[in-house]
Amino acid sequence: MPNRRIVIAALWLTLAPTSFAATPIHEFTLANGLKVLVREDHRAPVVVSQIWYKVGSSYEPTGLTGISHLLEHLMFKGTPAVPGGEFSRLIAANGGDENAFTSRDYTAYFQTLEKDRLEISFRLEADRMRHLLLRPEDVAKEAQVVAEERRLRTEDQPDALTQEQFNAAAYMTSPYRHPIIGWMQDIQAITIDDLKRWYQQWYAPNNATLVVVGDVDPAKVRALADQYFGPLAPSTLNPPRPAAEIPQRGERRIVVKTPAEVPFVTLGYKAPTLKTADEEWEPYALDVLDGILDGGGSSRLSRNLVRGSQVAAAAGTGYSLTSRLEELFVLVGNPAPGRSSADLEQALRAEVARLREEPIGADELARVVAQVVAGEVYQQDSMFYQGMRMGSLETIGLGWRKLDDYVQRIQAVTPEQVRTVARKYLTDDRLTVATLEPLPLDGRRPTAPGAAVDHAIR
């Protein structure tokens, strides 16, 4: 009986997306190659402006890891027209919110402003796209700041430290093995000439996408974009070097030892994305599989591992169908008190095995679809997220329209397809396992890895 109700709910949900009008999106390209996307959202008198560059840690060669992120920091350090610190001061004094982020596949800068102030954003972003100063004293200081960021986010975070080494073990030739923030030794060794070259190579209008979401008139946005970004010269772009991962030939395992209290285990299977898949439905099937394992409190990991066998204090999965290169389908968890990492690993692998063996239930599939359909409505509440989605899809090379049919694609996935991708990709020979082995915090061992790293970077 519960099943029957669920099926009906799913039918209703298929009708939901037609009940609200699609928001108009305007696309145009300037003569210098800058692509501009404008999405109108008139709910509040606010505008989000984001500029996306096709560069990130997956473009970096060994020895220069973290250069995209370090350059992102230095983009706030001034140009001849706008001296160091002025960028942030001007945005703040205009009531704006600003920041930037670097990922494996992109680097993006954004400002959120009251709608009439879009001009200040364009003026400042256009200026620093081509005229960054890059002074030695700023580089030295900012490398220190980034080193502190790395200590805060990675060195002193046992789970993050494990995850970083896990990536380096799972990928051998793919640049996804590099941490986005970079290895500490690279952060310290990158030179100002390296940075200048990196900036010259990637910061150009024909390697960027400008995304504007908010209470704006697209014609006026176009005029402002022409005015400020139009005069910038394009660059001759060299495509990034090939960066495919060599085929994995058998399971890999690593152990990470660091002072900690709570064990942690992470499993990753090599998996295709929309950019790399043989069959286009496969990444959508993996996305559904992701929801079956970890979509909401009714998903299998919550139901079976956290509540059922109680082997996990917490467990989750991660998969991004929009990565530029081959991905990992990741399962992570902390064992519950009294249970070991080995117990948890076994339980996670048993859940994966079950996906290879049995087709998922129609009720489970309906729940995943319901969450996807509702999620598509909820995400429209965030102008920032709308911009993120268009900007990242465009930057990765999928085109900003790629997920317009996301709901329909998810609805088209069958239980048999989910089993097929599980059998094809979630196999032991494609698996890497990393386990955090906590060392005592009270130092029954003489030197802690955290302290050793600290001395090494001096």
Added chain:
Amino acid sequence: MPISTLFFSGVLAAVLLLASAVTAAVPAIQNWRTDNNVPVYFIPARELPMVDAQILFNAGSIHDGARPGLAMLTAALLEEGAGDWSADIIADRLDRVGARLGVSSRRDSAVISLRSLVDSRYLQPAVETVARLLKEPSFAPDAVERVRQQMLTGLQERAQSPGAIAQDAFFKALYGGHPYGSPPEGTTASLKGITRADIQGFHQRYYTSANAVIAIVGDLERPAAEQLAKALIGGLAKGEAIPLPPPAPLVSTSQTIRIPHPSSQTHILIGQIGVSRTDPDYYALYLGNHVLGGNGLVSQLSQEIREKRGLAYGAYSTFFPTRQAGPFLINLQTRNDQADTALQVAQTTLREFTANGPSAPVLEEARQNITGGFALDLAGNSKLAGALGLIAFHGLPLDYLQNYIPTMNGITLEQAKAAWQRHVRPDQLITVIVGGGQPAQTAPATSMPPTGPTAPSGSAQPTGS
């Protein structure tokens, strides 16, 4: 606007633009009481077919008494069983209509938030579920045990985090035996001792209509919003309004607490007891703090510690917006061997700011950031719901949003400086320093014995870990 002047006049132009655009954007709040007397705050948002509802209870860790962690454990157990529904059934009922439930527990409040599609075919099952788990949570013994274990794991995670250790030590030194000194996450000893009867008793006493407010933002007409509020909390027992504990006594001397930890960074917290969210000086202090450390890279602490010296990734200051006087706090993290330098820079920056106040142009820019950014804080249902929840919980006036910008614009430099000097006492600071790359000690050690405040008579005495 002429291009050549914008860099110089941008700031000035910004001020002129403000009044009209932003005033028009501020939505009016509708307010009424349900039949069982719960205040409802409602803002219609008709553009997207969704609704956000937040139910806030005066049920935070401030009421933990001798059982630190009790409020958080109670809140976490709500979705783990209600009536004859198991946790699996509750999760299934919400997931299959795409609803999202959030439960959080803080020092002052327990907040239950629901996001749903607005069509009654999805909304109604979700609302029924939330209403039932608020009214008749089952607190089944196996669920109690499981969530207790999860919270114990949470404490272990805090023990490996220098930031979390520093925060717990800071609150304890600041508030001593006052309820704000008690860690919301509990202590190992306390969590192990909490019984099912304790949890049931806590729920009965605090999850009542007399202790609740509700904030709703979404695609509803007024009658539908009234129905929604009634359906969510109409079934709650009436209960008694629980008064706040008395405010904590101020710390009268400076104190430095050092806790060794094997981390590569040292976490530094500096602060003292500040003001409550409803203190008349709150706005002036917020404005002043925007200059000192509340406005990202532009603030003085960021400028001195990060931009000029490269000592930290983040350095900021904040006044916690709590019901009773909450902490004023400066927070930064730096490589172990730089800790003393960074501490000195932070102390000097605070001392000079307190003595001299902000300069007029710097104060104006901070003000422009706050007022010019006000529309950003209200853009989208999620942000509106957050603002409305704050208004509802603190009982702020219904014209709070309309008056926010005029109030900020009315604060003079002299008032901002005077308010700061009234409340910030640089000779009475608690400083907590965690890190050093040395082994942790079995019991959190301090280089100086705590000479902190004594508990006000009649307040509960939390146990330490």
